[in-house]
Every structure is written in C-alpha cells, then in structure tokens.
Amino acid sequence: MLMARKEMIAMLLAGGEGKRLGVLTKDLAKPAVYFGGKYRIIDFTLSNCVHSGIDTVGVLTQYQPLELNRYLGIGTPWGLDRRDGGMTILPPYMQKEGGVWYKGTANAIYQNIPYIERYEPEYVLVISGDHIYKMDYELMLQHHKETGAAVTIAGFEVDWKDASRFGLMHIDEQQRITGFEEKPVIPSSNLASMGVYIFNWQLLKQYLIADEANPASSNDFGKDLIPAMMNDNLLLSCYIFNGYWKDVGTIDSLWEANMDLLELSPSLDLGDPEWRIYSVNPNQPAQFVAEHAKVASSLISEGCFIEGEVKRSVLFYGVETGAGSIVHESVIMPKVKIGSNVSIYRAIIGDGAIIEDGATIGKPDSTEITVIPVGKHVYAQDQLMGVE
Amino acid sequence: MNKQKIMGVINLIHETDELDKLTHGRCTATVPFGSRYRIIDFTLSNMVNSGIQEVGIFVHKKYRSLMDHIGSGKSWDLQHRQSGLFILPPITDDVQELSRGDLFHFYQNRDYFLRSKPEYVLITRSHMVCNIDFRKVLDFHLEKEADITVVCHQSTEPVLGKARKVRMDGSGRIVEIQDSYGRMLSDYSNMEMYLMKKDLLMDLVETSLAKGQDHLVRHAIFSKLEQLNVYGYVHDGFLAVVNTINSYYGNSMKLLDSDVWRKLFYEPGPIFTKVKDGPPARYSPDAIVSRSIIANGCLIEGTVRNSILFRGVHVHKGAVVEDSIIMQNGVILPNSIVKCSIFDKDVVIEENREVKGVSSGPYLAGKRKVI
Numbered sequence: 001m002l003m004a005r006k007e008m009i010a011m012l013l014a015g016g017e018g019k020r021l022g023v024l025t026k027d028l029a030k031p032a033v034y035f036g037g038k039y040r041i042i043d044f045t046l047s048n049c050v051h052s053g054i055d056t057v058g059v060l061t062q063y064q065p066l067e068l069n070r071y072l073g074i075g076t077p078w079g080l081d082r083r084d085g086g087m088t089i090l091p092p093y094m095q096k097e098g099g100v101w102y103k104g105t106a107n108a109i110y111q112n113i114p115y116i117e118r119y120e121p122e123y124v125l126v127i128s129g130d131h132i133y134k135m136d137y138e139l140m141l142q143h144h145k146e147t148g149a150a151v152t153i154a155g156f157e158v159d160w161k162d163a164s165r166f167g168l169m170h171i172d173e174q175q176r177i178t179g180f181e182e183k184p185v186i187p188s189s190n191l192a193s194m195g196v197y198i199f200n201w202q203l204l205k206q207y208l209i210a211d212e213a214n215p216a217s218s219n220d221f222g223k224d225l226i227p228a229m230m231n232d233n234l235l236l237s238c239y240i241f242n243g244y245w246k247d248v249g250t251i252d253s254l255w256e257a258n259m260d261l262l263e264l265s266p267s268l269d270l271g272d273p274e275w276r277i278y279s280v281n282p283n284q285p286a287q288f289v290a291e292h293a294k295v296a297s298s299l300i301s302e303g304c305f306i307e308g309e310v311k312r313s314v315l316f317y318g319v320e321t322g323a324g325s326i327v328h329e330s331v332i333m334p335k336v337k338i339g340s341n342v343s344i345y346r347a348i349i350g351d352g353a354i355i356e357d358g359a360t361i362g363k364p365d366s367t368e369i370t371v372i373p374v375g376k377h378v379y380a381q382d383q384l385m386g387v388e
Numbered sequence: 389m390n391k392q393k394i395m396g397v398i399n400l401i402h403e404t405d406e407l408d409k410l411t412h413g414r415c416t417a418t419v420p421f422g423s424r425y426r427i428i429d430f431t432l433s434n435m436v437n438s439g440i441q442e443v444g445i446f447v448h449k450k451y452r453s454l455m456d457h458i459g460s461g462k463s464w465d466l467q468h469r470q471s472g473l474f475i476l477p478p479i480t481d482d483v484q485e486l487s488r489g490d491l492f493h494f495y496q497n498r499d500y501f502l503r504s505k506p507e508y509v510l511i512t513r514s515h516m517v518c519n520i521d522f523r524k525v526l527d528f529h530l531e532k533e534a535d536i537t538v539v540c541h542q543s544t545e546p547v548l549g550k551a552r553k554v555r556m557d558g559s560g561r562i563v564e565i566q567d568s569y570g571r572m573l574s575d576y577s578n579m580e581m582y583l584m585k586k587d588l589l590m591d592l593v594e595t596s597l598a599k600g601q602d603h604l605v606r607h608a609i610f611s612k613l614e615q616l617n618v619y620g621y622v623h624d625g626f627l628a629v630v631n632t633i634n635s636y637y638g639n640s641m642k643l644l645d646s647d648v649w650r651k652l653f654y655e656p657g658p659i660f661t662k663v664k665d666g667p668p669a670r671y672s673p674d675a676i677v678s679r680s681i682i683a684n685g686c687l688i689e690g691t692v693r694n695s696i697l698f699r700g701v702h703v704h705k706g707a708v709v710e711d712s713i714i715m716q717n718g719v720i721l722p723n724s725i726v727k728c729s730i731f732d733k734d735v736v737i738e739e740n741r742e743v744k745g746v747s748s749g750p751y752l753a754g755k756r757k758v759i
Binding site: 271285289296305316 | 659669670674677678682684697698
C-alpha cells in the first residue's frame with residue numbers, strides 16, 4: 001500500500017508516575033493530571049504536535065494507563081484520528097521471549113522500533129507529556145537541519161534554585177552542547193533540558209540498539225544515551241526556547257503554574273486562536289454566576305455553578321460552590337461540590353471531592369499548599385491543612 | 389440490545405421565523421441560544437440521549453450555517469457506520485416546488501424513509517427548546533395504542549413565542565388543534581413533536597398529496613383527529629418556544645433562574661454542541677458579575693448583570709452589560725453601557741457608548757455591527 005513517508009514523527013513519553021504529586025497521581029499517570037481549568041497536562045504536548053504539523057504520534061504509556069487511555073481514545077479531540085499515522089497508544093507488550101516493562105525512556109523507544117520503522121521517518125521527535133508549554137517543533141526542526149546536528153535538545157533557562165531538578169547543559173557560543181549533567185546536586189548551569197529531543201532516526205536507532213546491548217545501562221536518554229553520543233563526539237546542538245515552560249512535577253509547581261494563568265496578561269496565553277489547546281470536551285453548559293456571587297481574578301470553566309466568593313482561583317468544569325463560601329488562591333478540579341459557608345485557602349482539591357457545609361481547608365497565609373485527594377469527602381467539622 | 393426503534397426527523401421546512409436580524413443569514417435552527425448552543429442542539433441532543441441513532445434533517449433555506457455547525461454529526465455522536473445523520477436538502481425540478489409543504493419534501497425523499505430500519509418515526513421542529521426523553525413518549529404511545537402521539541406542554545402562563553394550541557379529552561386524546569392565532573383557550577401548547585409508525589407517515593404522505601394537500605400538521609393531522617387515535621403526551625419540564633424576537637429574549641432571560649438552568653441543561657440528559665476549544669472564562673480583579681451565564685473564552689473586566697455571554701465575549705474595564713444577550717466574540721469597549729440588548733456575533737461597542745433597549749422591545753444589533 002502506498003503510504004506517505006513521514007519526515008518527522010513524535011514519540012511521546014507518557015508513562016510518568018509523577019510520584020511527587022502524591023495523592024493526585026495515586027490512580028493516574030502524571031500526563032493525565034488536570035491543569036488550567038479544563039486541560040490535562042498531555043493536551044499541551046499533543047496540541048503542540050498538531051500545530052507543528054506532526055500528524056503521527058506514538059504515546060508510550062505504562063503507569064496507571066486506564067484513565068489516560070480512556071482520555072486519549074483514538075485522538076479525535078486533537079485531530080489525530082487519521083488514516084495514515086495519527087495517534088497510537090504504545091503500552092509495553094509481551095513478546096516471544098517474554099515481555100518487559102519499559103525499563104527507561106530509551107528502552108521505551110527501543111521496544112517500539114517497529115512502530116517507528118513503519119513510517120520510515122527522517123527524524124524522530126522525543127517528548128514527554130509532563131510539561132506545560134506551547135512550542136513550535138517545526139522551528140526546532142529547522143534549527144536541527146541548519147546546524148546539521150545529530151541531536152538537538154531543547155533548552156530552557158530555569159531559576160538557579162530549581163536547577164538541580166533538571167538535566168543541565170553547557171553550551172558554546174554556537175549553541176553546541178559541550179557538557180551534560182543529569183540532576184546534579186550542585187548545578188553549574190541553569191540551562192535545563194526540556195526533555196524535547198530531535199534525533200536523526202537512523203542514528204538514534206543504532207544508539208538504541210547499542211544501549212540495549214549494554215547491561216550496565218539504565219536505558220535512559222539523559223543518563224545513558226546522550227552521554228554516549230557526547231563521548232562519540234557527535235554534534236549535539238541546543239535549541240533555546242524562550243516561551244513559557246513549566247515542569248509541574250510537584251504540588252507547589254502545579255499550584256504555581258495554575259496561579260500564573262491568573263496574571264493580567266499571563267505568559268502562557270490559552271486563548272490564542274492560532275494555537276488552541278485541544279482537550280476532550282466535557283459537554284457542560286456555560287457557567288452560572290448567581291446573584292450574590294463574587295468572582296474576580298479567576299479562571300472559571302464550563303458547568304460551574306457559583307454562589308460564593310471566588311478570588312485568585314482556577315475552577316475546572318462542573319464545580320459548584322454554595323452561598324457564603326470562600327475560595328481563595330486555590331485550584332478546584334472537575335466536579336468538586338463545595339457546600340455553603342466553606343472556606344478554602346491555598347489548596348488543590350482533587351476532582352469529584354465533596355466538601356460539606358462549614359468545612360475549612362487550608363489557611364490564608366500558609367506557605368504550604370493543602371491537597372485534598374480525588375473523590376474525598378470532607379465533613380463539616382473538618383479543618384484540613386497540608387498534604388495527606 | 390441496541391436495536392433502533394425510532395428514527396428522528398427534524399423538519400425545518402417552513403419553520404416559523406420571526407427572528408428578524410438573527411435569521412438574516414441563517415435559519416432558525418442555527419440561531420445561537422443559551423450561551424453556547426444553537427437552537428437545533430437541543431432537539432439533536434434529546435434524540436441522541438433517547439437512544440435515537442438515525443436522524444434526518446430536512447433542511448430548506450439558508451442552511452449553510454447549519455451544515456457548518458452539524459458537520460458530520462460527530463459532536464452528537466451521530467457519525468456511525470450503520471446509521472447516523474442525514475441532511476436532506478429539497479429535491480425539486482423547478483424553483484417553485486421549493487415553496488411546497490413538508491409532505492411534498494418527505495415524498496421527494498421517500499427512499500430515505502423506506503431504507504431506514506426503525507419502525508417508528510419522530511418528527512420534530514427545532515425551535516421547541518427543551519430537554520426530554522423520547523423513550524417515555526414511545527412508552528406512552530404504546531400504552532395508549534395511539535396512531536399518533538403529539539408532545540404537548542402545559543402552562544397556565546401565556547407562552548412566549550408562537551405555538552399551536554391543543555385541546556384534549558379526559559383520556560388524553562386530542563380533540564382539537566388550532567394555529568397560534570386561534571381563539572381557543574387551552575393550557576396545552578403543541579410542541580410540534582409527532583411520533584407515529586413510519587408506515588402511517590408514508591400513508592399520510594401519499595394520501596394527502598393525492599388530494600393536493602401537502603402540509604403535515606394542517607392537512608394530515610388536523611383533519612384526521614376523528615379517524616385516527618391522536619394522543620397528547622404532556623412534557624412537564626421547561627419549554628422555550630423560540631421563534632420571535634420577544635420569545636428569544638424572554639426565554640433567554642428565564643435561563644437566569646438557576647432551576648431552569650439546571651433543568652434545561654442537565655435533566656434528563658446533557659446538551660451537546662460543536663466544540664470550540666476556547667480556554668476557561670477569565671475574570672479580572674475588577675470584574676463584577678452577578679446572575680449571569682458566561683461561556684468559556686470570555687474575558688470580563690467590567691460589570692455584567694442579568695446577562696448571557698456567549699463564547700469569546702470581552703467586556704472591557706468600566707463597561708456595564710445588563711439584561712442583555714451578547715453572542716460570540718462580542719466586544720464592549722471601556723466605559724460603555726449596554727442594557728436590554730441582543731447582539732448577534734462579532735458586534736463591537738466602541739468606548740463611552742450607551743446602547744439601551746427595553747425588556748418588551750430589546751435593542752437588536754445584527755452580526756458584525758459596530759456602534
């Protein structure tokens with residue numbers, strides 16, 4: 001059958017457990033975590049792919065995939081239900097010699113070499129479903145072609161205080177990568193790898209096979225594959241990204257990233273008609289703001305029914321707040337029912353939680369973000385603080 | 389078991405249209421309603437929620453916006469291999485036939501009816517906005533051993549908009565139907581939803597046309613109330629008859645009652661519409677909003693009271709919107725005041741303007757108007 005060769009396809013690593021998100025990822029892979037009033041984290045990378053002209057995306061799942069799989073379906077909301085290519089969910093699978101889990105990021109791609117080969121791509125984009133950003137991968141591919149690099153890694157300058165959470169790069173004046181260290185204790189650079197790679201496929205394939213054959217390898221891009229390529233003196237180039245990029249891997253960063261959206265002109269524009277963030281539609285009516293409600297500095301989604309006061313908060317679809325309730329500096333995930341005279345300060349409330357009349361959650365000036373688990377029933381007398 | 393019993397027919401032929409500028413470029417069925425929907429979304433969703441998987445829409449005039457809105461029917465889950473959505477434009481040999489009644493158009497498309505497998509057919513209009521389970525109508529139909537079941541609405545208040553009136557006897561059998569301008573006093577309005585066997589419909593089509601009559605309700609049903617068992621099923625939820633500007637405005641304002649909002653949009657089923665992928669609504673620090681329905685994609689920096697804002701509306705700082713309906717992408721620039729108005733899509737109100745209607749005669753601005 002005649003099938004168009006794909007210049008570049010994307011491999012999206014969506015198996016992340018997101019341990020540091022605690023109760024929010026107990027039954028959920030990190031890419032499926034809610035963000036920004038109506039999205040899940042993975043919507044951003046999928047939308048990026050589509051807007052960058054990539055129509056073939058393999059999504060590698062592993063940890064708690066049920067809800068993520070259900071959410072992704074056949075890729076329709078992102079326009080990825082295509083005859084040639086489109087979205088394919090790639091879980092670990094059994095083989096004749098017995099199957100194995102994806103041992104590491106590189107191994108996950110290694111196990112799916114047959115999938116990639118079907119499309120005979122020139123380039124493979126490796127991304128993860130863990131980050132919030134809007135990026136045109138086509139511009140990065142241009143950079144990759146211009147520099148003639150074997151690999152291009154997208155880099156982002158992070159705050160020095162956060163730097164040790166990332167894989168860090170050193171570059172020369174031509175943006176060639178001269179050094180790479182994975183999550184060092186004492187960082188010597190603040191140029192973080194965004195976990196966005198463009199590889200020449202034939203070369204990547206060789207390295208994946210060699211890496212797999214090495215029993216000492218942990219089969220990880222950052223720890224094994226990239227250092228191996230550096231040792232072989234290949235040209236590794238860095239593509240510096242200047243937009244908004246956030247790793248929402250911790251409770252604090254998830255809360256912060258949501259609060260970032262409330263600024264007067266947020267650095268992450270969700271409303272750009274040229275770069276819509278697609279997501280599964282929850283089919284809810286428009287939000288109802290009642291007579292005595294007070295809503296300001298907030299982001300509120302469809303199906304919300306608001307009677308109380310909502311300030312500096314992000315409310316996902318289908319949230320109800322009763323009369324006399326106060327929601328400040330909080331992120332309320334879908335279908336949370338908040339009764340009357342409830343106070344919620346600096347909190348993240350998991351989806352489907354029920355907060356009874358009169359309950360108090362969090363404190364106005366607390367430095368710690370209170371997290372209420374998915375589906376939790378909070379009773380009237382409860383006064384909850386901190387992370388369970 | 390999933391065998392289909394009912395096929396749905398949405399009949400847009402000669403649908404009442406007194407919606408002025410709102411229907412200059414579109415048909416009644418695609419007039420925006422309820423902050424993010426089009427009028428036809430309600431009927432389509434009701435059908436789908438009632439398990440109807442085959443829906444034919446008899447389009448008539450100005451249906452470009454309808455084709456655009458409906459697409460393949462995917463948003464209503466009507467894109468199936470086995471059945472799904474059919475859009476049936478008029479089949480005419482010359483232009484004059486376009487003005488003939490619905491029975492003529494049904495006849496021209498009789499192959500569509502004959503090819504469909506369901507035994508029953510439910511014929512509706514689009515402008516009766518409600519949330520209803522048609523399976524209950526079928527149960528009623530079978531229980532009464534009716535030939536035709538007509539869905540009715542009971543209300544002691546006068547109906548906004550134009551609806552036919554219905555009189556029933558003690559058993560629920562319909563003894564009289566009158567046009568909206570008739571003098572009959574009755575609490576029952578006809579919701580223009582007719583359930584019958586497909587065979588009966590085909591009979592009515594052929595026998596009426598043979599007599600030179602081509603209007604379903606007036607000719608095939610009005611005149612046969614004695615020969616056929618025609619029963620009235622009373623729908624007890626909210627009903628908005630949307631076919632005049634005053635009923636459009638009045639019924640929209642009724643949605644601002646939280647009970648009506650909950651009932652119309654959730655019970656018994658959800659209402660589906662075409663997806664737009666806009667972000668959640670943003671409220672600035674200065675926003676003041678009360679008793680309003682706000683769609684996603686809106687940005688509110690001013691004051692909004694007793695109003696309905698469609699997707700992507702921007703109310704700037706110092707602007708006030710009261711008792712109004714602002715459709716998609718409307719922009720109210722700083723310090724302007726809008727009262728008792730209906731703005732079609734893409735209307736822009738410049739700075740320091742005042743636009744005021746009265747509730748009995750709201751100010752109506754057509755699409756893309758700049759004031």
